[in-house]
Amino acid sequence: MAENPPAAGVLERCDIRPSANTTSELTLSLLHFDITWLYFHPVHRLLFFDFPCSKTEFLETVVPKLKESLHETLNHFLPLAGNIIHPLNSGRPFSRFEDGDSVTLTIAECDKDFDYLTGNHPRVADEFYACVPQLPPAKHTPDVVILPVLALQITLFPDRGVCLGITNHHGIGDASSIVRFIKAWASVNRSSGDSKLIDDKLLPFYDRTSVEDPEGLDSIYWNLIKQSRAVESPPISFPLNKIRGTFILRKDDVQKLKHFVLERRPEMHITAFIVTCALVWVCLVKVDGATETLADDEPEYFCFAADCRGRLSPPLPAAYFGNCLGFVKAESTHGLLKGNDGFLFAAQSVGEAIHKTVNNEKGILDGAENWPRQFGKLIGKRLFGVAGSPRFDLYDVDYGWGRPIKFESASIDADTSMSLCKSRDFEGGLEIGLSRPKEILDAFAAIFTEALRNL
Missing domain, CATH: 3.30.559.10 (Chloramphenicol acetyltransferase-like domain)
Known part of the structure; x- marks a missing residue:
């Protein structure tokens, strides 16, 4: 980033993996629907909760429960723990989850005015980035670029509330897919970690063969898009002046x-x-x-x-x-x-x-x-x-x-x-x-x- 955004105090940064007994690998082709968004800027969502709790309660009760529920939920949303694999020479991009892949969860504390951030009145845009998680940096090899697709952050406003920040690469899924994950995670956390209670309607459907492509749109889009710009989105430049x-x-x-x-x-x-x-x-x-x-x-x-x-x-x-x-x-x-x-x-x-x-x-x-x-x-x-x-x-x-x-x-x-x-x-x-x-x-x-x- 050109300049650092307003920061929250990071209490912990951890990697949450799906259970070891889940599928060891899941690969999904990126179709033209996905390729369209491959070079789009990351999507940031913030959910503020009026949930007063102390730092002790937050670290000893809220955070452990959130980690466990995320661990359980990712079993059903493996692509979000994986990466987008972007070829540099031949082939088309795809999503891949491998055993050992994980999602970064940041635990933070913020002393900003919770009521100010959660109002409808005009607010300085930069102030929100204390709660916005950043995707881990891409990994480069001679043949591919490996792009993480999800980052999460839970930020405590002591004795006032919490903010859940969700950042995703748009190439992995649209709002329908990401919101289903958010709601599934919420239901598991609310039910003390029991992923069996996830509403069946929220569970993802992965079959790419169900998407017909008689016009060859996958190839058309990839041949156009791959020539257009750099693989990684440019960093946000602060101050935003918005x-x-x-x-x-x-x-x-x-x-x-x-x-x-x-x-x-x-x-x-x-x-x-x-x-x-x-x-x-x-x-x-x-x-x-x-x-x-x-x-x-x-x-x-x-x-x-x-x-x-x-x-x-x-x-x-x-x-x-x-x-x-x-x-x-x-x-x-x-x-x-x-x-x-x-x-x-x-x-x-x-x-x-x-x-x-x-x-x-x-x-x-x-x-x-x-x-x-x-x-x-x-x-x-x-x-x-x-x-x-x-x-x-x-x-x-x-x-x-x-x-x-x-x-x-x-x-x-x-x-x-x-x-x-x-x-x-x-x-x-x-x-x-x-x-x-x-x-x-x-x-x-x-x-x-x-x-x-x-x-």
């Missing part, structure tokens, strides 16, 4: 937004996701329009991923482990989005993009051979996106410490995405996370609040 804020849409807000669109576009199929993305997109465009000189015909893009598991032919089980995402691209122009009807144009663009890709009569992978080039062309363009989904509710995770008081997607510091998840406190509501320079976030907050007030 402020992190959380914005809430209550159920009533969502209903008003949907009603606003349907009154004017009754033919549209409108969802909470569409109106939320449209509102954030337009507000960000208007902020930039007020601070930069942008032509009305300047293209504006909003991109996000859609789960393909149930949309393939044949469909995959919901528990399929790995990445299984299609790319959706909405586009408009700066002039349309900054105008009085900008929200309507944004909603229409997002809705049409979903219909064109997700509901494509030829299948969600129609045109997928062109996705890498299409999205490569967007580098340097005016692009916004979404990280996460309300489908993956991390606020119902319980390690025995109660539900999280706050979820943060630290990954959004690295790009222009917003995070999106269910609201913890408002049934039917949504929680939006943004990380931007202070002046941008302040301007966004004003426009966002005014937009909701005028509904």
